[in-house]
Amino acid sequence: MSAALARIIAEHAGLEGPMLPILHAVQAEFGCVDAAAEAAIALALNLSRAEVHGVVSFYHDFTAKPDPRPHVQLCRAEACQARGVEALVPAAKAAAASRVRLSAVYCLGLCSAGPAARLGDTLHARLDAEALARLIAAA
Amino acid sequence: MTVVRISDDALALACGADAVAAAFAKAGCAVERVSSWGMHWLEPLIEIGGTGFGFATPDDVGAILAGTSAKAIGAIAEHPFIARQHRLSFARAGKTRPLNLSDYAATGGWAGLTRARSLPPGDVVDAVTASGLRGRGGAGFPAGIKWRTVAQAAGPRKYVVCNADEGDSGTFADRMLMEGDPFQLLEGMAIAAHAVGAGQGYIYVRSEYPHAIAKLRAAIALAAPIIAPFRVEVRVGAGAYVCGEETSLLNSLEGKRGEVRAKPPLPAIAGLFGCPTAVNNVLTLAAVPHILSAGGAGAYAALGMERSRGTMPIQLAGNIRHGGLFEAPFGITLGELVHDIGGGTASGRPVKAVQVGGPLGAYIPPERFDLRFDYEAYAGADALIGHGGVVVFDESADMRQMARFAMEFCAAESCGKCTPCRIGSKRGVELIDRIGRLTPADAVATLPQMRNAAKLPRTPQDDLALLEDLCEVMKLGSLCALGGFTPYPVLSALKHWPEDFT
Numbered sequence A: 001m002s003a004a005l006a007r008i009i010a011e012h013a014g015l016e017g018p019m020l021p022i023l024h025a026v027q028a029e030f031g032c033v034d035a036a037a038e039a040a041i042a043l044a045l046n047l048s049r050a051e052v053h054g055v056v057s058f059y060h061d062f063t064a065k066p067d068p069r070p071h072v073q074l075c076r077a078e079a080c081q082a083r084g085v086e087a088l089v090p091a092a093k094a095a096a097a098s099r100v101r102l103s104a105v106y107c108l109g110l111c112s113a114g115p116a117a118r119l120g121d122t123l124h125a126r127l128d129a130e131a132l133a134r135l136i137a138a139a
Numbered sequence B: 001m002t003v004v005r006i007s008d009d010a011l012a013l014a015c016g017a018d019a020v021a022a023a024f025a026k027a028g029c030a031v032e033r034v035s036s037w038g039m040h041w042l043e044p045l046i047e048i049g050g051t052g053f054g055f056a057t058p059d060d061v062g063a064i065l066a067g068t069s070a071k072a073i074g075a076i077a078e079h080p081f082i083a084r085q086h087r088l089s090f091a092r093a094g095k096t097r098p099l100n101l102s103d104y105a106a107t108g109g110w111a112g113l114t115r116a117r118s119l120p121p122g123d124v125v126d127a128v129t130a131s132g133l134r135g136r137g138g139a140g141f142p143a144g145i146k147w148r149t150v151a152q153a154a155g156p157r158k159y160v161v162c163n164a165d166e167g168d169s170g171t172f173a174d175r176m177l178m179e180g181d182p183f184q185l186l187e188g189m190a191i192a193a194h195a196v197g198a199g200q201g202y203i204y205v206r207s208e209y210p211h212a213i214a215k216l217r218a219a220i221a222l223a224a225p226i227i228a229p230f231r232v233e234v235r236v237g238a239g240a241y242v243c244g245e246e247t248s249l250l251n252s253l254e255g256k257r258g259e260v261r262a263k264p265p266l267p268a269i270a271g272l273f274g275c276p277t278a279v280n281n282v283l284t285l286a287a288v289p290h291i292l293s294a295g296g297a298g299a300y301a302a303l304g305m306e307r308s309r310g311t312m313p314i315q316l317a318g319n320i321r322h323g324g325l326f327e328a329p330f331g332i333t334l335g336e337l338v339h340d341i342g343g344g345t346a347s348g349r350p351v352k353a354v355q356v357g358g359p360l361g362a363y364i365p366p367e368r369f370d371l372r373f374d375y376e377a378y379a380g381a382d383a384l385i386g387h388g389g390v391v392v393f394d395e396s397a398d399m400r401q402m403a404r405f406a407m408e409f410c411a412a413e414s415c416g417k418c419t420p421c422r423i424g425s426k427r428g429v430e431l432i433d434r435i436g437r438l439t440p441a442d443a444v445a446t447l448p449q450m451r452n453a454a455k456l457p458r459t460p461q462d463d464l465a466l467l468e469d470l471c472e473v474m475k476l477g478s479l480c481a482l483g484g485f486t487p488y489p490v491l492s493a494l495k496h497w498p499e500d501f502t
Helices: A003-012 A019-030 A035-045 A049-058 A078-082 A085-096 A129-138 B010-014 B017-026 B058-066 B101-106 B111-117 B121-131 B143-152 B173-180 B182-196 B210-227 B246-253 B282-292 B296-301 B334-341 B375-380 B399-413 B419-434 B460-477 B481-485 B487-496
Strands: A071-075 A101-105 A117-119 A122-124 B003-007 B030-034 B046-048 B051-053 B072-075 B159-164 B200-205 B231-236 B277-281 B311-318 B324-329 B351-356 B389-394
Touching (some): A003 A019, A003 A035, A019 A035, A019 A049, A035 A049, A071 A085, A071 A129, A078 A085, A078 B311, A078 B399, A117 A129, B010 B017, B010 B210, B017 B030, B111 B282, B143 B182, B159 B182, B159 B246, B159 B282, B173 B182, B173 B210, B173 B311, B182 B210, B182 B277, B200 B210, B200 B246, B210 B231, B246 B277, B277 B282, B282 B296, B311 B334, B334 B351, B334 B389, B351 B399, B351 B487, B399 B487, B460 B481, B460 B487
Parallel strands (some): B159 B200, B200 B231, B311 B389
Antiparallel strands (some): A117 A122, B003 B046, B051 B072, B311 B324, B351 B389
């Protein structure tokens, strides 16, 4: 087990229900929760590896492999659809190509000012094709 | 020095508020970052001495300070969008700095908690019951009755859990409250803890709300001595919509897959770690400090209609000209919300449909705009008010596509525990794709030994009947509201816009 992983597990050991806080910290530190991390967490929490894998694979936020590309999340829920996000998708995909990870998110809570997107912890609203292309290019 | 007030709400930031704030600071102004007024079409909204300037950019700074800006909207508090509201939960919106304890105390903060703690817990529960407050997360369950159940349940310890997993599209009131007035939520939770006898509280916030998470953590650090001995911790969700369902949320808090639990037992009896737990939505808890202030319960109960008492923070979203947060007593009609207050569609085209209550809410046609905002009135119209999100669509909306999306969303977000939701939604997507295309009978079905199978191609009528049948099964057979309410958008689209399904 890496020192960073051991530190993360130790830091959260005193919490009630430490699993999700640990997984978030591992995902943030390593960019993924891989099989080795799952095994270490299982050992620390006295669970089977299957149980930990079950949790990791249930949630969209945890990934098995790291993806170092910049990540743009485009809201494609109803309110942004009503404001025309679907028409922006083909151009956004083309702009992202393989350099940027473009994924759909279901609601950023900016529903009166869509289409909206998130890059890291920065939010962007009132996007049109041009603004979205600029956002992806600068990601 | 000129004091300039600019919101630091996530929506204002997404619209460029930071750059505008920096430009005012550079011009020598004292910039105060406050909560948002909720007039989202005007963000970034600048306030100087009560006067507003909407849709500001850094280039407007000079003209605004010189008093020559064409973006002036007059006194913000007298703007029709604000003046028409009856703000209780959002009384501080736009007026206070979210993390400033003296701002909070100066605007009546902690009065409810102080009074609640001077009363026996049973009297606090009675006050909440008397106010008529119902669960604002969507189910509309009377909050006082839930609290009484928790208070009377036996357990080694008890919890207060705040459901801040606001995943519904078209809703942002929880987010605005957590970012704009986090102390009010903590005060509400501390009152709940006193009423039910809990020592620990959790706020489960979705990971899509990084700003709310940061604000809450900072607020807890500041308010810890005030709410003590009650303790609160923020827990972050992990992108699962279904975790907004209370039993799934509890599983997630415990560190398990966010799968729904069968009820009973109710969480009030056996909730988090098997202990009695009061699970309440952000807006429910945030309404409590007002109710517990002197005379608050009676004042709250005096508002509203029928069995829906008090106010509802309604969120105007989607293709609407004046989108934002509108808190009003129950009873307001959908037509008033969309046309009088919202100003119709942002695109200027006629309204085709309005989805009320998030992804699981029904699509309502303009013919039903007389519908009054009330839990029972909506239920009677095969619709739901849910968390109070109102999403407007113009005539370009394809209702078949929206019905398909509802099923697709359910399939993607189903926790997988019950069959009607997990499989039904998948079949629902396929079925909606197939309607109108003459599907030949299946090769196996036409074999002579398959005596009971259909031998003729399926007609659109057959498929529509099958879709209605499927929706019936999902409605009655699903464990929770995800599978159980997905039929609402599907069936309402089918009922009101059959022409889109040909």
